[in-house]
Amino acid sequence: MTDIICPLCGKPNPPDLDECLYCQAPLKTSGFIAPSEGQDEFVPPSFQPGDAGEVGDQERQPESITSLEQAIPDWLKQTEANFLEGSEVEPGEAAPDLVSEQIASLLNEPSIPDNAEKTVIDDDWLASLLSEAGVGEPAPDTPQEVPLDVETGAVDADKTVPPFDAEIEDEQYLPPDQIEKPEWLHPLEAASTIKQESEIPQIVPEGRVAPVEEPEESEGLAQPDIPDWVKMPDLQVKPPSVNEPEPLIVPAELPGWLEALRPTDAISPSEPVEDVSTAEIVTAGPLVGLRGVISAHPSAIRARKPPTYSIKLRVTDEQRSRVEMMEALLADEQKPKPLPSQPIISSRNIFRLIIAVVLILPIAWMIITGGQRTSNPQPGNIPGVVDFTQQIQLLPAGSPVLLAFDYEAGFSGEMNVAINTLVTQLMLKKVYMTLVATTPSGPALAENLIKQVNTSLNGSSGSYTNYTDLGYIPGGTIGLLGLATSPEVVLPYSIEGINVWTIAPLNTISSIGDFRAVIVMTNDPDTARVWIEQVGTLLQPESTPLLIITSSQAEPLIYPYYKAVPSQVQGLVAGLVGGLAYSRTVGSVQQNGLWDAFSIGITVSILILLIGSIIGVTVKMLASGKKMEN
Amino acid sequence: MKKILPITNAIIAVFSGVLVLLGYFFHGVFGGVQSILIGWAIILAAFALLLGILNLAIVHIRKVRLEGKKNIYSLVLLISLFLTMIIATISGPSGSWTLWIFNTFQVPIEISLLAVLAIVLLVAGARLLSRRPKWYTVLFLVTVLLVLLGSVPLFLIGEVTPLTALRSWLSQVPAVAGARGLLLGVALGTIATGLRILMGVDRPYGG
Numbered sequence: 149m150t151d152i153i154c155p156l157c158g159k160p161n162p163p164d165l166d167e168c169l170y171c172q173a174p175l176k177t178s179g180f181i182a183p184s185e186g187q188d189e190f191v192p193p194s195f196q197p198g199d200a201g202e203v204g205d206q207e208r209q210p211e212s213i214t215s216l217e218q219a220i221p222d223w224l225k226q227t228e229a230n231f232l233e234g235s236e237v238e239p240g241e242a243a244p245d246l247v248s249e250q251i252a253s254l255l256n257e258p259s260i261p262d263n264a265e266k267t268v269i270d271d272d273w274l275a276s277l278l279s280e281a282g283v284g285e286p287a288p289d290t291p292q293e294v295p296l297d298v299e300t301g302a303v304d305a306d307k308t309v310p311p312f313d314a315e316i317e318d319e320q321y322l323p324p325d326q327i328e329k330p331e332w333l334h335p336l337e338a339a340s341t342i343k344q345e346s347e348i349p350q351i352v353p354e355g356r357v358a359p360v361e362e363p364e365e366s367e368g369l370a371q372p373d374i375p376d377w378v379k380m381p382d383l384q385v386k387p388p389s390v391n392e393p394e395p396l397i398v399p400a401e402l403p404g405w406l407e408a409l410r411p412t413d414a415i416s417p418s419e420p421v422e423d424v425s426t427a428e429i430v431t432a433g434p435l436v437g438l439r440g441v442i443s444a445h446p447s448a449i450r451a452r453k454p455p456t457y458s459i460k461l462r463v464t465d466e467q468r469s470r471v472e473m474m475e476a477l478l479a480d481e482q483k484p485k486p487l488p489s490q491p492i493i494s495s496r497n498i499f500r501l502i503i504a505v506v507l508i509l510p511i512a513w514m515i516i517t518g519g520q521r522t523s524n525p526q527p528g529n530i531p532g533v534v535d536f537t538q539q540i541q542l543l544p545a546g547s548p549v550l551l552a553f554d555y556e557a558g559f560s561g562e563m564n565v566a567i568n569t570l571v572t573q574l575m576l577k578k579v580y581m582t583l584v585a586t587t588p589s590g591p592a593l594a595e596n597l598i599k600q601v602n603t604s605l606n607g608s609s610g611s612y613t614n615y616t617d618l619g620y621i622p623g624g625t626i627g628l629l630g631l632a633t634s635p636e637v638v639l640p641y642s643i644e645g646i647n648v649w650t651i652a653p654l655n656t657i658s659s660i661g662d663f664r665a666v667i668v669m670t671n672d673p674d675t676a677r678v679w680i681e682q683v684g685t686l687l688q689p690e691s692t693p694l695l696i697i698t699s700s701q702a703e704p705l706i707y708p709y710y711k712a713v714p715s716q717v718q719g720l721v722a723g724l725v726g727g728l729a730y731s732r733t734v735g736s737v738q739q740n741g742l743w744d745a746f747s748i749g750i751t752v753s754i755l756i757l758l759i760g761s762i763i764g765v766t767v768k769m770l771a772s773g774k775k776m777e778n
Numbered sequence: 779m780k781k782i783l784p785i786t787n788a789i790i791a792v793f794s795g796v797l798v799l800l801g802y803f804f805h806g807v808f809g810g811v812q813s814i815l816i817g818w819a820i821i822l823a824a825f826a827l828l829l830g831i832l833n834l835a836i837v838h839i840r841k842v843r844l845e846g847k848k849n850i851y852s853l854v855l856l857i858s859l860f861l862t863m864i865i866a867t868i869s870g871p872s873g874s875w876t877l878w879i880f881n882t883f884q885v886p887i888e889i890s891l892l893a894v895l896a897i898v899l900l901v902a903g904a905r906l907l908s909r910r911p912k913w914y915t916v917l918f919l920v921t922v923l924l925v926l927l928g929s930v931p932l933f934l935i936g937e938v939t940p941l942t943a944l945r946s947w948l949s950q951v952p953a954v955a956g957a958r959g960l961l962l963g964v965a966l967g968t969i970a971t972g973l974r975i976l977m978g979v980d981r982p983y984g985g
């Protein structure tokens with residue numbers, strides 16, 4: 149006896165009922181036919197290697213029919229019922245084309261776009277369905293091999309039988325030409341054939357021939373109202389023979405919607421079920437009421453604008469006041485502090501003013517009156533002056549001499565006495581003066597001095613042209629070294645833009661040693677030292693004298709070069725004293741009260757220092773005495 | 779590129795330094811190369827001076843723009859700079875107008891600064907003992923007085939020979955000894971710095 153399983157509640161019902169006893173759902177159109185009483189209880193098909201030789205052939209055919217009925221979807225059964233009721237086509241007749249087209253249209257899902265890939269999927273699904281409707285041909289997606297010898301597990305390719313074509317030839321119980329197939333089934337059949345060819349062939353033991361007997365129970369178990377076109381796939385499937393080893397029972401591949409409709413109580417869970425009792429229940433969306441699933445509520449996946457967080461620092465009023473105070477302190481640190489206003493007439497200013505007046509008045513008085521009360525310095529007492537004078541006297545007329553004006557304009561009052569005398573002597577001897585400078589103001593000083601001396605010698609009408617001004621040498625020490633090694637390269641043109649190295653007498657100059665003398669006028673001991681160290685070494689092999697006119701402050705540092713043996717400086721005139729001595733040597737006394745002014749200035753300075761120091765010490769002692777008394 | 783460029787700079791610097799140094803010892807072989815490299819350095823120094831002037835002008839132009847009339851000295855500097863450049867360009871470096879500016883402004887200003895310096899130093903020396911009555915202050919003040927006394931014949935007194943000899947000894951022995959010591963220290967430091975640059979340890983040119 150076959151029961152009908154209610155598709156809605158999953159409970160078995162007698163076959164004569166049209167509606168479910170439990171839920172009153174219609175059973176004829178969509179119910180499942182339960183296994184008969186004589187058979188085992190329905191077990192979901194699953195692959196078990198050991199079952200191949202244990203399951204008998206007699207039990208296999210009814211099971212295949214049952215699996216066919218189970219595999220037929222409801223919508224197909226409904227279509228079948230409508231077809232039987234509406235067209236009243238007798239079983240065994242070929243279905244009209246109209247009905248075939250209707251079924252074919254139903255088989256094709258209208259919502260899915262019509263493309264080749266989807267069609268192949270539908271064909272696969274139907275092919276698997278047809279294959280399952282046969283003798284239990286395995287139709288899983290993954291290929292599974294059935295071992296011929298279960299104990300050894302070896303698979304011999306020679307012992308396999310071609311799956312489909314050979315089977316069709318061997319089938320004697322129902323020739324294909326005696327069956328009328330609908331036209332729509334031909335392409336499906338072809339697809340199913342291709343599918344089966346690509347799958348693992350059925351393994352048949354060697355020496356055995358597949359039986360062609362058709363089991364009687366298969367007809368008896370089949371539904372009497374199933375049309376022939378539904379039975380047609382059975383004809384293409386080879387029935388298993390008695391001697392043939394039991395093929396594998398593969399699980400039916402059901403559509404998803406059909407799997408969802410299967411009664412859950414008929415299937416025992418084979419895998420451990422996750423305990424979702426503690427999971428949250430979905431309260432909204434299409435999955436409402438389910439537990440342990442991700443909610444599909446739109447609010448869960450709704451794209452929201454990210455919240456904006458203020459970057460403004462929340463501070464209290466006290467903190468803000470402290471920050472403002474800190475900012476004010478920092479701002480005050482950056483601002484220049486104004487000097488405290490001092491009264492114009494103060495004791496300090498009066499003291500400064502008194503010292504200035506005391507110092508300036510006698511100096512000015514001596515210059516104005518031109519006093520000559522102080523004895524002039526003797527050249528013999530001033531070291532270097534005599535040698536300097538002799539070197540100048542040895543210069544031949546017209547010989548090239550290099551003059552370096554490297555002193556600052558502020559020292560011109562001290563140094564111009566000696567320099568004026570020197571330039572005058574050189575002009576009188578008609579020496580060709582080549583003027584250079586390593587200070588930016590040097591060329592102007594040189595030009596100014598040359599014009600001044602020229603005016604004093606020749607008057608405003610005459611001009612001395614036996615000189616050239618090569619201008620400023622940049623680079624400091626490097627410039628001097630370049631001048632010493634190759635003056636023509638470092639200073640190729642004069643400040644007037646004339647290439648003087650092609651004109652006599654400079655056309656004979658290739659190095660600085662070719663000059664007849666090098667005279668350096670500087671107030672800086674470092675500049676003098678650079679000249680001595682960088683240029684003087686190149687002058688010694690040529691016996692070119694290096695003469696220096698310097699200030700009193702640089703004289704102590706240059707003097708050792710003059711006193712050295714052999715001397716690196718062949719003549720030295722230092723300060724106002726040396727200038728006056730040099731002037732007196734050459735007979736050009738241009739004192740004009742300068743020496744008396746200088747003498748009285750030094751004397752007053754000494755007195756101021758002495759008096760100021762005595763007063764300061766006295767005041768300090770008195771202050772400390774008062775503190776002691778207090 | 780960031781790695782190659784510093785290495786290239788170091789190679790150029792070390793190679794140039796070694797060539798110039800060898801020019802001192804083997805002038806016949808490396809003298810020519812030394813002269814060329816020194817000529818390049820002189821040109822670079824001249825352009826550095828021009829850049830310095832340009833930078834000075836830019837800084838003071840920015841000050842005048844930002845502070846306006848508050849920075850009158852920057853305005854005076856800019857006017858003096860551009861006026862002198864214009865006149866020197868027109869008149870020439872040794873022209874009469876250029877020399878007039880030099881003799882009228884630069885020379886008196888520099889001399890006045892030195893004169894003011896002399897007075898300031900004198901005032902400071904006079905108040906030295908009242909401010910800092912220490913033994914080295916006294917020593918400094920006494921040395922200054924001895925040097926001044928021995929420098930020139932005193933007015934109405936004349937030359938004091940012992941003081942002149944003492945002044946000569948002070949300026950030639952202790953003063954030069956101290957200055958030479960400083961120079962020797964500077965020379966040793968310069969040698970060490972030069973060797974570090976030649977070996978590429980110090981790279982003041984970057985990298």
